[in-house]
Amino acid sequence: MPTLAPDVLHTFVRDTCAALGSSETEQTLVADQLVGANLAGHDSHGVGMVPAYVGGAKADQLKINGHAEVVQDSGALLVLDGKQAFGQVNGFETMQLGIERAKEHGVAITGLRNSFHIGRIGHWGEQCAAAGMASLHFVNVTGHGPMVAPYGGREARFITNPVCIAVPGRPDGDGNRPLAMLDMATSVIAGGKARVAHEEGRPVPDNSMIDASGKVTTDPSGLLTQPRTSALLAFGDHKGSGLAIMAELVGAALIGGTTMQPGNKRVAGRIINNMLSIIIDPAATGSIDGFVAEAEAYLEYVRSSELREGFNEVLMPGDPEKRSRSNRSDGIPVDDATLDLLRKSAASAGLDGADDRLR
Ligand SMILES: NC(=O)c1ccc[n+]([C@@H]2O[C@H](COP(=O)([O-])OP(=O)(O)OC[C@H]3O[C@@H](n4cnc5c(N)ncnc54)[C@H](O)[C@@H]3O)[C@@H](O)[C@H]2O)c1
CATH class of the missing domain: 1.10.1530.10 (Malate/L-lactate/L-sulpholactate dehydrogenase, four-helix barrel)
Structure with a gap:
């Protein structure tokens, strides 16, 4: 390659x-x-x-060249309309505002609605961590047709609704990257990973997708056709499916964004994200140093777990991304x-x- x-x-x-x-x-x-x-x-x-x-x-x-506009401002809670502008601009500006407010109030909640694709959600967790903030992000994906089936269903009802949780490390450590960051789609694989597998002529992993009859398939092509004939599965059965549904409710409906319900307009190629972010300043809860020392000691303890057969290490959320950065x-x-x-x-x-x- x-x-x-x-x-x-x-x-x-x-x-x-x-x-x-x-x-x-x-x-x-x-x-x-x-x-x-x-x-x-x-x-x-x-x-x-x-x-x-x-x-x-x-x-x-x-x-x-659009920008998110503040439509509600209650101090620690801000709602912004992304007006279908670039998610990279909307996400950056929303996090900047949220970080400023978290410094002021100890915590801030931002709701970014109606943005074009905001990409890898970990990018926003990293922006918060670089400013010394912990953050949680709940996102729905809408604007085009659904691609993930709910637990028990064979028809798609949502997209890959990602969730991200990041905690900051030491202020000067590792380029101010998060100490640990979970950043994941609520489907077994992200939709884009099915696209990449299709482009590379590879099957998708077992138990990540079903065909129109509800049978498990490893052929990604049915997800790329219009209309789609296959659906992705949520991770962890009812738990991942439930988390994706809650991301629709808090990540979109709660902040005035559109969910995947059929009354909302769908257009092929229109990728809309809504994101609720909770940004917490650890300094407002006590000492940042005390927090990081406790978190580091805990992560070390988790890593030290005796290994199961077939595994050669225990990784923390965020480790694969750190490794990839140095490899690439x-x-x-x-x-x-x-x-x-x-x-x-x-x-x-x-x-x-x-x-x-x-x-
Ligand atoms: N904007 C959108 O609409 C949208 C939608 C869905 C997903 N996404 C993004 O897609 C990206 C990919 O999501 P994904 O679910 O395929 O990610 P993934 O499955 O590769 O990783 C998910 C999480 O698990 C951790 N992880 C991976 N392997 C691990 C291991 N062996 N041990 C311990 N932890 C491990 C990673 O650090 C990561 O935090 C994410 O960045 C997500 O934000 C965006």
């Missing part, structure tokens, strides 16, 4: 956004998050999203089919010489 330097991909994303008309700040925020997702090992939310963004912008579903710092593997799609989408965005890029 070809391997590309992170800065080459970063420049490509920036230039494609510039061709769409994005401001310099927007170009940088989008490129930072997408390349950051590849570096973290989440290719499903990396540069492979560019064609979806170009398609969204050209169909006027993604609004270039010199080069990110991107398959030929994705590179081809990237060039085509950049050309359709109006980027000069798109065909000669990423070679």
